[in-house]
Amino acid sequence: MSNHWADRIAEECLKKSKKVIATGITPSGEIHIGNMREVLTGDMIYKALLDLGAEAEFLYIADTFDPLRRLYPFLPALYKDYIGQPLYRIPDPFGCHESYSEHFLDPFLKSLEILDVHPKIYRSHELYKKGLYEDAIKRAIENRDKIAEILESKSKRKVSENWSPYAPLCKNCGRINSTEVLSFSGHYVQYRCNNCGYEGRSDIRRDEGKLGWRIDWPARWKILNVTIEPFGKDHATVGGSYDTGKIISREIYEYEPPYPVIYEWISLKGHDMSSSKGITISIYDVLKSVPPEALRYLISSSRPNKHLNFDPGLSTLKLINDLNMLDERDPLSSRELRFSRIEGKTMRIKVPFEHMINVVQISKGDLQRSKEILERGGYHLDEDELREWSEYAINWLKNYAPESIKFSVQESMPKSALSLDKDLKEGLKRISERLSDGLSGEDIHYMIYQVAGELGIKVSKLFEAVYIALLDKKSGPRAGLFIQTVGINFVKKRFKEIAGS
Numbered sequence: 001m002s003n004h005w006a007d008r009i010a011e012e013c014l015k016k017s018k019k020v021i022a023t024g025i026t027p028s029g030e031i032h033i034g035n036m037r038e039v040l041t042g043d044m045i046y047k048a049l050l051d052l053g054a055e056a057e058f059l060y061i062a063d064t065f066d067p068l069r070r071l072y073p074f075l076p077a078l079y080k081d082y083i084g085q086p087l088y089r090i091p092d093p094f095g096c097h098e099s100y101s102e103h104f105l106d107p108f109l110k111s112l113e114i115l116d117v118h119p120k121i122y123r124s125h126e127l128y129k130k131g132l133y134e135d136a137i138k139r140a141i142e143n144r145d146k147i148a149e150i151l152e153s154k155s156k157r158k159v160s161e162n163w164s165p166y167a168p169l170c171k172n173c174g175r176i177n178s179t180e181v182l183s184f185s186g187h188y189v190q191y192r193c194n195n196c197g198y199e200g201r202s203d204i205r206r207d208e209g210k211l212g213w214r215i216d217w218p219a220r221w222k223i224l225n226v227t228i229e230p231f232g233k234d235h236a237t238v239g240g241s242y243d244t245g246k247i248i249s250r251e252i253y254e255y256e257p258p259y260p261v262i263y264e265w266i267s268l269k270g271h272d273m274s275s276s277k278g279i280t281i282s283i284y285d286v287l288k289s290v291p292p293e294a295l296r297y298l299i300s301s302s303r304p305n306k307h308l309n310f311d312p313g314l315s316t317l318k319l320i321n322d323l324n325m326l327d328e329r330d331p332l333s334s335r336e337l338r339f340s341r342i343e344g345k346t347m348r349i350k351v352p353f354e355h356m357i358n359v360v361q362i363s364k365g366d367l368q369r370s371k372e373i374l375e376r377g378g379y380h381l382d383e384d385e386l387r388e389w390s391e392y393a394i395n396w397l398k399n400y401a402p403e404s405i406k407f408s409v410q411e412s413m414p415k416s417a418l419s420l421d422k423d424l425k426e427g428l429k430r431i432s433e434r435l436s437d438g439l440s441g442e443d444i445h446y447m448i449y450q451v452a453g454e455l456g457i458k459v460s461k462l463f464e465a466v467y468i469a470l471l472d473k474k475s476g477p478r479a480g481l482f483i484q485t486v487g488i489n490f491v492k493k494r495f496k497e498i499a500g501s
């Protein structure tokens, strides 16, 4: 059996007859890279179960019925009036989707497609609207005192006299956080709204009210038959929502709580991610410049309880290179690869991204030229994968690359090359004479050392001359492979021209 964390969890869960993995996020703001860990963790366990031949289901529940908690910095001031209203009933602050929650869900769901994650998607308000919560709400209201006792003893929080596990949605002002339950009979809950004074009744078979989070979660386990659930460490504290959820699940809903998979946070360049503080990076944006394989590998290569740091810049380049270097013959590496790959995109990941970064800079983004350069290096991509890999490289360069990595091959001899020392020009001449099509990047690299030795010049100076001759700057990508990638004939001609100047 493999040692990969997802395989181990899958194996552990094999004992249960039905495997249903649930994940969920509240779409109250931009869904960021930190939130992504939840779905990717679930997805990898799901795939590990399928690999074991188990029958499994993978769910994603968007908490669209949650209220807007406060006026986030990205919201217009008038949205103050929507605080306390369910997200799916609030208009899109940007005017492009049917609701607030859809605005943030839409790019996230598109990102899931790109990440090769395909859960069954639920919106929490629809589960209520379909009446799926009827029995759970009934039991919660009938067991109000018992639940209050569980919450008080476990979470050490005082539950107020008029507290109810069920919060009716005020039909008058639309808030779900300001009503008080007066009575319950049949399918109806009588309530009074402390915000607007309205009194009315909610049908528990409709989306006219919801269970509080700590009850909603265990109720959902039973309704959707959840047996495995990844969740953030904030829910896993002593007296936290998993702690109380477990007891409520067993004692109120007679349901065995799901196997917990607790994951750590992902920080962004060393800072905790937070949508409200603006320390965030949306998955959708990142996926325009960073291949999904890299994000999958970030999650796949570390156990869920390990804190991760994400940096879309140089670290991402390293991440993709590490992924590229994985040896399929090693059992753990082969599983990491399996969980990082995108179905149907198997070739592009074989082209080192660092190489691709150089290729698109040399070809200036021209696909035909990129194709020729790649083929010279033995990489054959079909049109789609070539276009995608090249787009990622171009966007990454534009959005996240440090200046030191960017270069532009000079179409004609740079003026700065004229003032190179005589012995450096002689060095370029000798390199030019010895370059030939059959040489590998490594051969060329070694040859540059040889030439420097013969002339008694510092090899670092000769490398500098190479870069000045081609890029009009003193540094660049590893010279041997770079010369080969730019094209032997082009380089021969350029070096000869400089030697004769």
Ligand SMILES: [Zn+2]
Binding pocket: 092, 094, 095, 096, 097, 102, 103
């Ligand atoms: Zn929108």
Ligand SMILES: [Zn+2]
Binding pocket: 170, 171, 172, 173, 174, 175, 178, 193, 194, 195, 196, 197, 198
């Ligand atoms: Zn009201």
